[in-house]
Amino acid sequence: MQIIASILTAIVLIEHVYILWMEMFAWETVGKKVFGKSLSPELFKPTKALAANQGLYNGFLAAGLVWSFLIDNAEWAINVRLFFLGCVIVAGLYGAITASKKIFFVQALPAILAFIMVFITK
Incomplete structure (x- = not known):
């Protein structure tokens, strides 16, 4: 179970590194492909x-998840991981409510699954 929790957390981490890259460095190219249906092209x-x-x-969220893998004390590692997964969940829920329901499935749901798995393996 702990391996599954780590894999799910790593997936959330990788997703947020991707979001960092897309929004910071590829907004007018990849960002346009991802958000082109919800934003008009001239807004990018x-x-x-x-x-x-x-x-x-999003990079700070990813950094927090990376940090959770580097902490030697198991209790602290889990607590830090749960905190940053919780932050991702809140951000995903807010995005789903205010911007697009798709954000729930792309951002919040993977974090919720990771959070549950980390919590039950505690």
Whole structure:
């Protein structure tokens, strides 16, 4: 079970590294492909700095999850992991409510599954 919890957490981590990259460095190319249906094409250039800011925040979430893998004390590692997965869940739920329901399935649901698995293997 602990291996599954670690794999699910790693998936959430990798997803947030991808989001960081897309929003900070590929907003006008990959970002346009991902969000092109919900944003008009002319909005990508003027929103580049806003997307980069969002990407940075996603990077902090990924960094927290990386940190949780590097902590030697098992209790602290789990607590840090649960905290950052909780942050991802809140961000995903907020995004699903305010921006797109798809964010729930892409961002919140994987974090919820990881959170549950980490919590029950505690």
